[in-house]
Amino acid sequence: MPLLLVLAGGPAAAAEAxxxxxxGRWHACLRQAFTAQPLGLERRAAQRAALAACKAQEDAYVHxxxxxxxxxxxxxxxxxxxxxxxxxALAAAGSxxxxxxxxxDRLRW
Structure with missing residues (x-):
């Protein structure tokens, strides 16, 4: 439900929260997925695998x-x-x- 408030243009405080x-969920997923990679795996490959594993969280965050x-x-x-x-309106009222x-003033004369 809070995500719906963000998507519907709800209050700014709710959107920031x-x-x-x-x-936070996306970063937690990345940390967990990265640490779950096999030890012999190259660091860059482990990073790509963690990003792929957390694609749904990333998409939700970016959206x-x-x-x-x-x-x-x-x-x-x-x-x-x-x-x-x-x-x-102020200009019209002034005019x-x-x-x-x-x-x-003319009527006074």
Whole structure:
């Protein structure tokens, strides 16, 4: 369920916790798979075998990380749109105020 929050663009704190948890699981899998390799096996071959054994954990971690980055980009874009709308509304209100003030000044004469 926490992974679903990350994929659905849930709270940033939950996403960070899930990413840390997924990364920890992937690293633990790598350590365990590497130490389980036969002693005579070349180091580089043992590393490749450990990476292959933990491909599912790596994929889950990378997928969650990309989803979190995409959610962050969407949130930034939304904040930008909201800020532009707010600026436009303030400018429109200022313009309306100036127009009304000008009309009131003309009526006073």
């Amino acid at each position: 899930d990413l840390g948890d997924l990364e 969650a990380m990309l989803a979190a980055q995409e959610a962050d980009v969407r949130a930034r874009a939304t904040r930008g749109v909201v800020a532009r709308a707010k600026d436009w 309306a105020r100036a127009t009304v003030t000008g009309m009131i």
